[in-house]
Amino acid sequence: MRIDLHAHSTASDGTDSPAELVRAAARAGLDVVALTDHDTTAGYREAIEALPAGMTLVPGAELSCRLDGVGVHMLAYLFDPAEPEFARERDLVREDRVRRAEAMTGKLVELGAGITWERVREIAAGGAVGRPHVASALLEAGVIGSIDEAFGREWLGSGGRAYVAKHELDPFEAVRLVKAAGGVSVLAHPRAVKRGRVLPESAVAELAAAGLDGVEVDHMDHDPAARAGLRGLAAELGLLTTGSSDYHGTRKKVGLGAETTDPEVYERIVGRASGAAPVRRD
Template identity: 70%
Template sequence: MRVDLHCHSTASDGTDTPAELVRNAAAAGLDVVALTDHDTTRGYAEAIAAVPAGLTLVTGAELSCRLDGVGLHMLAYLFDPDEPELLRERELVRDDRVPRAQAVVGRLRGMGVPVTWEQVARIAGDGSVGRPHIATALVELGVVADVSAAFTTQWLADGGRAYVAKHESDPFEAIRLVKAAGGVTVFAHPGAAKRGRTVRESALAELAAAGLDGIEVDHMDHEPATRARLRGLAAELGLLVTGSSDYHGSRKTCVLGEYTTDPEIYGEITRRATGAFPVPGAGGTAR
């Protein structure tokens, strides 16, 4: 069984529609794929309608959080998307994305970069606008070679010249809210130092004590030594270990199924969840 628990669609900053994502996941030989768009569940209905036979869809989201001034992402799986408290917090984060992105564009223009809000809005389409859309605009303008090159202190990384803060959840509160909505939480790519500052590893014990279920260890932004260290920490803290592609379609170089989660870990995630259930494919209908 091949399980990829971290993927994005056009509902946030991926380039595949939710329907294309599940079809592409099946074509890539996956048995299970998770839809984890940033701070939104808008892609659920389309993805569920399109799940092909032989594939199971896990609904989720990647929540934007901040601890000690450092940004972090919390993967949340199989929660009730209509639970009021969690929905309210997701809307706070989502609604702050547009003014934040507009402010980033303003900073870039002040640096002499001819990016426009209209260009970024076109790239984002109906998705939840974020820094990857601005990074794509920089690629279009020839300012950087690829999206990853935009996430440096020269440009969009935390603390970078064009960085602007947005509303982000406290991770301890995010864990509480997801748990109350029947979901499961996994700290996404905690050692991705190439993206900028990372949360201190001592915080993992604090998050585990607050109810964190697992950490994403096998990820393209983790060097082998980082994976080994995180795997050891997970064992010490009794946390689940996941692996995922963090697929964004053509926006990033990662491919579906590049890293996967052990089927037994996937089974434990589904056992812990009470807010929603995985959706087995019935042939798919959405186009």
């Protein structure tokens, strides 16, 4: 069984629609794929309706968090999307993401970058507009040579000329909200140092004590040493370890199924969840 527990669609910052995503997962030879768009469940219905025969969809989300100035992403699986408190928080984060993207675009216009808010919204194609769509507009306008360049200090990265802060959850609150909604929480790419500062091991230990279920270990942004260190830490703290592609369609080079989760770990995630169940098309 091949399982990829981290993928994005046009409901946030991927380039595949939810329907295209599940069909691409089937072509990639996956048996299970998780839809984990940023702070939204908007793609669920389309993905479920388009599920190919034999494919299982894990409903999820990737939550935007921050702790002591460090950006943290939290994967949430199989929670009740209608649970009111958690739904309100996701709405707040998502709405502020759009405000932030518009403010960043305004700064870039002032800097003479040659992009427009209208074009950024077109690139988002109906999904929640975010920083990656602004980055795509910069690339399209020839201002930068790669998407990665957009997230550096020159442009949209922390401290960059067009950077704007956004509303983010405290990760301890995120763990609490996910658990209260019957879901399972996994810390996404916790050693992705090329993205900026990462959480110290002491903070991961505190999150584990607060109810964190797992850590994403096998990820394109983790080198062998980071993976080995995370496996050791997870064993020490009793955390599950997952692997996934963090697929964003053509926005990133990695393909679906590039990294996968052990079936036994997947079954333990499903067993811990009470808010929702995987959806399978027979």
